[in-house]
Amino acid sequence: MTYPPNGGSPPEHAPGGPAAPVTVPAQRGVVAVAAERLRTAATTEPGRLQIIGAVLALLVVAFGAVTALEVSGRASAADDVVSRSQPLSADAASIYRSLADADTMAASGFLAGAQEPADVHEQYEEDIREASGLLVKAAAHTDASSPSWDEITTLNKLLPEYTGLIERARANNRQGLPLGGAYLRYANQKMTNELLPAAERLYAAETGRLGNDSTEARQWPFLSLAAGIVALAALVWMQRRNYRRTNRVFNHGLLAATAAATVVLLWLAVGHTVARAELRAAMTQGQESLDVLNKARINSLKARANENLTLVARGAVLTADGTQDKYETDYSTGMKSLGAQLESAGRLADGTPGSEPVAKAVSGVSEWQDRHKKARTTDDQGDYEGALEQIIGPKGSTGESFEQVDSALRQALAHEQGEFTAAASDGRGALGGLPIGAAVLAVLGAVAAIVGVNRRLSEYR
């Protein structure tokens, strides 16, 4: 590197300028005194070195502090993704699912006759317990001013209304009164038109919160990066200045400070890039699959409930235009959405462990539809008991197909949940230790910078 012959001679070499008065009037403010002293110091090389040393140390410490702060923000967002918002989103999905499942079980048990099968009733009870337990949990994690709170309130209000209707339906059915069927249909109407939409909105809100946390965790720490670059540039500048004045290439202290700052900067850049990538993968590969699978499962449950209700209602309820059986129409709509969702779940699934259960669900759905068609034909021919056997019977029934679809979806959901947690935990891990590491290294770097500058300074003594 060559330098222009006279460009390098800084004015501070000259001892020139009138000597500043040392006496200071006592009345002047502390700041003014400090400024005055600084100005005085800047006129001599040792003074300048002292100032430069202080500034370097400050820059390195500031870099460390900003990094520690910003990264702990990102890390806590990443931690929220793994340990708070994703579990809450999964809980909301469970609330949604258990409500839909309860309705399906209620209709299945009802169809079986006055004496419900014990396992079906137990499943219904379990669903209601799970839903109300999770609602309490969700309420504890929800701000009273958020829209999620309203949904939780609505669900808490409607759930006892729903179970009340179901109990009335059971009591009447037990006595062989057709009123039971009317109660069951009313309960289903409440579930479909009020409870499930509220649960769906809650799920959407919680999933939205998860998306926000993940986006927040993935934001580049621009402030830290900028502070790091400024600190490194200042250190390099100082070393160049040193070299030009003393012709010494290395100043150990400054070198150590530079190394510390570089390590922090690289750690920050690499750690965050990895965290970003993992969190991104968790969202695109895990959460997106979870979302579509959750929706598919809800639709399969709704379709099953509607299929059961077709037999409970026995044509008592029609679509708004009065031409079709309402429950049969709702069943078809649900199966159509289920098919579409399974298709996109198949696209999103990666590798055999992810796509295998989805494929199993797809084949279950097509079998279900075939059997349903046959059962409808049987019922339309007036063979109600035959149709009943084809819908809720133990072998070769649509109920069996539904169970197959449900268990395949459960398996797929567990797999995707594992994928999500693994990727998101890796992402969170990539940021682990960075805040403390940055702080420690920055302090060490600052000390090193001061030591380095002092070394030069001692030459003047």
Add this chain to the structure above:
Amino acid sequence: MTRAKVWAARRGLRGWGGVTGMAVACAVTASLTLLPLAHGDGTFGGQTTGQGVTSAVPAKAEACTDPEASLLPSTADGPAIEKIRARGKLIAGVDQNSFRWGYRDPESDTLEGFDIDLVRAIAKDILGDPDAVIFRAIPTNQRITALEHDKVDVVVRTMTINCKRLEQVSFSTAYFQAGQQVLAPKESRITGYDKSLAGKRVCTAEGSTAFEALEKQSYGAVFEDEHDGTERDRDQLTVPNQLDCLVRLQLGEVDAVVTDNALAAGQAAQDPAVELKGDKPFTTEYYGVAAKLGADDLVARVNQVLVDYRRGGADSPWMRSYQNWLAAGLPGIKGPPAPKYRSN
């Protein structure tokens, strides 16, 4: 288009607004005045139609002064009967949720009730086997459509014979006399189909005779849902099935139910806390077996079945079925209504 131009156009419209408004008002008035007349031409003299209009179609008006009058009984075969024979099964549209009339007992998983007995009698007569029946559950508002689309041969589903329906289907002679009556909790202050209904929420089945009666005279009762017939219909006051009314009544969502006393008796049989209000029904209606319009051979055949069904006094099949299903809820009936036949 700039904002100024839009405003100018709006101002222009406002200038014409008065004239347009007048024209629209005239058109609406004219159509409202003309509408009943136009409507009347197509009816058989329904209750809303003016006397002068019905006289324009005297033959038909005469035919409907007595809607219960049906074809003379006959056992002659025709295309409708042939079709049932060829199939080997009678397809009957019934209710499966109407207690005592047509309902599926969850215990025995069989259909039973007064209507079901009659269906079996018809099947026995035509096919020789009371079990040669395919029962199809049809909702109240599908009774006519099901016949028109050949989904069922007959509808035996507490279906009231009236002039309006006679335009769309054929009826047998009356097999039961019923009437609209108010059902309410025993302690309710509602006294019947009268002023005591004012401000009360009254439940009816969508498209039922009861709903039509309330449309004509509601005594200030609230009986229409806000979004009836749309996707947003919450099914509070008008419900898909008459039994849904009892659900709403038990839940306190409505104050009273208007329905046939026959159906109301089925409801009261399921809930001892409610009762029929008023001394007697405020209308007189007859239930008939409905067949597709033009299936005269089938109607005549059903009428023949009914002749046999009524015969035998206190031991007639009719009375036995009545004792079996209805006497508890609707006591005091001595026998079936007498059949009426068309003179021509």
